[in-house]
Amino acid sequence: MKKLTQVDFKERRDRLAEEMGPHSIAIIATSPVAIRNRDADYKFRADSSFFYLTGFAEPEAVAVIETYESLDEGYTYSLFCRERNREMEIWNGYRAGIDGAIDDYEADEAYAIDLLDEEIIEKLLNKQKLFYRIGHSSEFDVRVSKWIQQADAQQRRGNESPAQVIQLDRILDEIRLFKTPQEIELMQIASNISAKAHTRAMQAVHVGMMEYALEAELNYVFGQQGCVPAYNSIVGGGANACILHYVENNQELKDGDLVLIDAACEYELYASDITRTFPVNGKFSPEQKALYEIVLNAQLAAIDAVKIGNSYKEPHHVAVRILVEGLLSLGIMQGDIEQIIKTEAYHQFYMHGTGHWLGMDVHDVGAYKQAGEWRPYEEGMVVTIEPGLYIAPDDETVDAKWRGIGIRIEDDVVATANGPLVLTKGVVKSIADIEALMA
Ligand code: GLY
Ligand code: MN
Ligand code: MN
Numbered sequence: 001m002k003k004l005t006q007v008d009f010k011e012r013r014d015r016l017a018e019e020m021g022p023h024s025i026a027i028i029a030t031s032p033v034a035i036r037n038r039d040a041d042y043k044f045r046a047d048s049s050f051f052y053l054t055g056f057a058e059p060e061a062v063a064v065i066e067t068y069e070s071l072d073e074g075y076t077y078s079l080f081c082r083e084r085n086r087e088m089e090i091w092n093g094y095r096a097g098i099d100g101a102i103d104d105y106e107a108d109e110a111y112a113i114d115l116l117d118e119e120i121i122e123k124l125l126n127k128q129k130l131f132y133r134i135g136h137s138s139e140f141d142v143r144v145s146k147w148i149q150q151a152d153a154q155q156r157r158g159n160e161s162p163a164q165v166i167q168l169d170r171i172l173d174e175i176r177l178f179k180t181p182q183e184i185e186l187m188q189i190a191s192n193i194s195a196k197a198h199t200r201a202m203q204a205v206h207v208g209m210m211e212y213a214l215e216a217e218l219n220y221v222f223g224q225q226g227c228v229p230a231y232n233s234i235v236g237g238g239a240n241a242c243i244l245h246y247v248e249n250n251q252e253l254k255d256g257d258l259v260l261i262d263a264a265c266e267y268e269l270y271a272s273d274i275t276r277t278f279p280v281n282g283k284f285s286p287e288q289k290a291l292y293e294i295v296l297n298a299q300l301a302a303i304d305a306v307k308i309g310n311s312y313k314e315p316h317h318v319a320v321r322i323l324v325e326g327l328l329s330l331g332i333m334q335g336d337i338e339q340i341i342k343t344e345a346y347h348q349f350y351m352h353g354t355g356h357w358l359g360m361d362v363h364d365v366g367a368y369k370q371a372g373e374w375r376p377y378e379e380g381m382v383v384t385i386e387p388g389l390y391i392a393p394d395d396e397t398v399d400a401k402w403r404g405i406g407i408r409i410e411d412d413v414v415a416t417a418n419g420p421l422v423l424t425k426g427v428v429k430s431i432a433d434i435e436a437l438m439a
Contacts (some may be wrong), residue, residue, distance in 0.1 A: 001187050001188055001267075002182070002186060002268075003268055004055060004182060004186070004268065005055075006055060006105065006106050007057040008055075008180075008182060009052075009053060009054055009105075009106075010106060010120075011075075012052060012053050012175070013053055013054075013065060013077055014153065014177070014196065015175060016053065016065060016069065016172065017065055017067050017074075017075040017169070019171050019175070020065065020067055020129065020131055020171075021067065021071070021115055021129070022067050022068060022069055022070055022071055023068065023069065023126075023127055023128040023129065024066070024067045024127055024128065024129040024130075024131060025064065025065065025066050025067075025123055025124060025127040025129070025162070026063075026064065026065040026130075026131035026168055027062065027063075027064055027120070027131070027132050027301070028047075028049060028050050028053060028054075028062065028063045028064075028065075028130070028133060028168065028310060029047070029050065029061075029062045029063075029133075029136075029137070029140050030046050030047045030050040030051070030056070030058075030059065030060070030061045030062070031045065031046060031047040031050075031059070032059075032137060032139070032140075033059045033060070037158045043228070044057075044058075044059045044265075045228075045269075046058075046059075046269065047136075048166045048176075048239050048269065048359075048360035048361050048365075049133065049169070049172045049173075049176070049360075049365075050063060051269055051360070052172070052176060052360060053065075054079065054105060054197075055105065056079065056081065056096070056101075056105050058081060058082060058095060059082075060081065060082050060113045060205075061079065061080060061081045061082070061113065062079075062080040062113065062116055063077065063079055063080075064076075064077075064078040064079075064080070064120070064286070065076070065077055065078075066078070066123055066127070069148065072427065074254070076108045076109060077106070077107055077108050077109075078107060078108065078110065078111065078119075078123070079101040079105060079107035079109075079110045079111075079385055080085050080110075080111045080112070080113045080115070080116045080119075081095070081096060081097070081098070081101050081110065081111075081112075081113055082095045082097070082112075082113055083095070083097055083098060083112045083113075084096075084097030084098070084100075084113075086098075093166065098110045098111070098112065103389070104433055113259045117143070117146075117147070120147050120264055121147060121150050121151055121154070124147060124148070124151035124161055124162060125151055125159040125160065125161060126160050126161075127160075127161075127162050128160070128162060128163055128164065128167055129162055129164045129165075130144075130148070130162040130164065130165045130166065131168040131170050131171065132144055132165060132166070132167075132168055132179060133172075134165070134166070134167050134168075134169075135401065142172040145360055148158065148161070148162065148165070150332075157217060163277050163344050168257070169365070172365070173365035173366050173367070174366065174367070176359055176360065176364070176365050176366065176416055177357060177364070177365065177366030177367075177381060178378065178379075178380040178381065179265075179359060179380045179381070179382055179414070180380070181336055183270065183359070184382070184414055184421075184423075186267055186268050186270040187270045187271075187272060187358070187359075187382060187412065187414075188423050189268075189270075190227070190230070190264070190265055190266055190267035190270050190272040191264075191268075191272040191274070191412055191423035191424045191426065192426050193221060193222065193225045193227055193265050193267060193272075194222075194263070194264035194265050194272040194273075194274045194424065194427075195274065195424055195426025195427035196221050196426065196427075197217070197218040197219075197220075197221035197222060197263065197264075197265070198218070198263075198274055198276050198427040199427050199428075200217050200218070200220070200221050200425075200438065201214055201217045201218055201261055201428070202276070202278055202428075202437050202438055203432065203437065203438065204217045204257060205253065205278070205280055205438075206253075206280070206427070207253065207254065207255040207280055207281055208252060208253065209252070209253045210250065210251070210252055211235040211236065211237055211240070211248075211249040211251050211253060212235070212249045212250055212254070213254075213261070214249075214253065214259065214261070215233050215249050215263070218233060218235075218261070222265040225265070225267070227265035227266060227267050228261060228265060228266060229265055229266075230264050230265055230266040230271035230272060230273065230362045231264075231271070231273070231362045232247045233247070233249065233254060233261070233262070233263035233264065234246050234247055234249070234260065234261065234262040235249040235259065235260075235261050235263070235277075236249075236259065236260045236261075237251055237252070237253040237254060237257050237258075237259045237280060237344060238251075238253075238254055238257035238258070238259075238404055239392075239393040239403075239404035239406065240260075240406075241258060241259070241260035241390070241405075241406025241407065241408075242390040242391070242392055242393065242404065242405075242406040243406075244268060244352060244390075246292055247323060253280045254280060254298060255280060255281050256278050256279075256280070256281065256285065257279075257280050257404075258278065258279055258280070258284075258288055258405065258406070258407065259277070259278060259279075259280050260275065260276075260277045260406055260407065261275065261276055261277075262274070262275040262406055262408065262410065264362075266362075269360050270359065270360055271358060271359065271360065271361065271362040272358070272412055272423065272424065273358055273362050273384050273386075273410060274410055274411065274412070274424050275388075275408045275409060275410030276409065276410075276427060276429060276434075277292065277295075277406070277407045277408060277439065278434045279410065279434075279435075279438070282435060282438035282439060283435060284431055284434075284435070287401050287402055287405065288405060288407075289431060290330055290331075290404055291317075291326075291389050291391075291402070292407055293326075293328030293431070294322065294325075294327070294330075294389065295323070295387055295388060295389050295407045295408070295409055296409055296429060296430065296431075297322050297326070298318070298319040298320075298322040298323045298326070298387040298408045299319065299385055299386075299387050299410075299411070300430075301318045301319065301322055301422050302315035302316070302318050302319040302354055302355075302385045302387060302438070303315070303385050303411065303413055303422060304419075304420065305317075305318045306319075306377055306383060306385065306413045306415050306420040307377060307415070307419065307420065308376070308377050308378060308379060308415055308416075308417060309376050309377065310376060310377050310390075311373075311374045311375075311376055311377075312368055312369075312375055312376070312377065312383075313374040314372040315354050315355060315383075315385055316353060316354035316355070319354045319367055319385075319387040320350065320354075321337070321339060321341065322347070323350050323387060323389060323419055324337055324341060324346050325337065326389075327346065327349060327389070328340075331399070332349070332391070332398050332399075333345070333346070333349070348395070348397075349389050349390060349391060350387065350388060350389055350390070351390070352386075352388070354385060354386060354387050355383045355384040355385050355386055356383065356384055357382065357383060358380065358382045358383060358412055359382060363384070366381075371422060372389070377415040377429075378415065379415060379416060379417055380414070380415070380416075381414070381415045382412060382413065382414050382415075382423075383412075383413055383415070384410055384411070384413070385410065385411055385417075385439050386408055386409065386410030386411075387408070387409065388406070388408030388409070389405075389406075389407050390405075390406040390407075391403050391404065391405050391406070392404075406423050409429055410424075411423070411424040411425075411429075412424045
């Protein structure tokens, strides 16, 4: 299956150097290793922006990009990484090392990570701007502050040191927001695998099954493709679906209940994000059907609103109107539709947004507003569309028959010149198709 190559990563570094301009330095660290307990770490996952620029997936690595007097002189890409070490590699696995950083990852210069504090000062000298991702790790922030002081202290020897520290995320996030055709291909692969996992879950579910056992069906499909979940899977039966970030997944699935699954994998560090809601016993009840149809209509209309030039918020406005109309038609809400929308009284049943950017991070980077306005959709932006309705089990303002029903339907959509492109079409969502698949 498709993977990015060093050609792609180099293009990204070229682009960053261009955005930085002359006399600049950028410092980008990967994620720290996170301890799970005692000697056991969480499985390492590279920082998205670091990987975006380097393709380097090992822990303990820092990339440095330096530009000079004119961009015509090119730039230097240095990679600080772990040195090769026979004993450590026997215990913990292969390392690219200094030679690998140059030969396989196309660094112009490579250094042992242990030399970072020493080597970086020389690199900071005579640069005017430092681009740094401020605020991701207080420990690394402190180190960078010390380096700035040490570089400043060299001024009396006739050196200059950076006069500006610039939030690198603002630049990188804007670049990452627009996906190339290669990135869309990777997201399509992630979406296809996730769609398969949801399809398997619909076919495997049965009354009395535990939520975690259903989660295992999803993980089986992810694992078979060498993928991991892009976020903690939500498998909520019955009223658990009304808990938006329910991840305990430890209850029994009951006859007559719906189950909401919000789960998807990442492929080559590109995420997908899918939610489906379906009946544990394979047949929607009349109440479940009525609410589901409303959410589905809202979702389909919201997807249609992912049009180039439309405001980022348009799908939300479209979805909210259809949801409120539906709640009024069922008598779950009463009153004037305009008033309900204006006062956001619908938050009682729909309390989250209709989507978010999607990319290497499931809640991907990128500004949602520009100059105080919701930005318009442009080619290559990827967004989730995920309206829902949640009737709390203890909500005495509504007829008892509706209580404890939670429904969300979520797909991943690319804004293209030819209209919205749905990446997650591979798993059914109409009532008829779900019931047919589960029969
Ligand atoms: N799965 C996280 C979300 O839907 O935002
Ligand atoms: Mn989402
Ligand atoms: Mn989701």
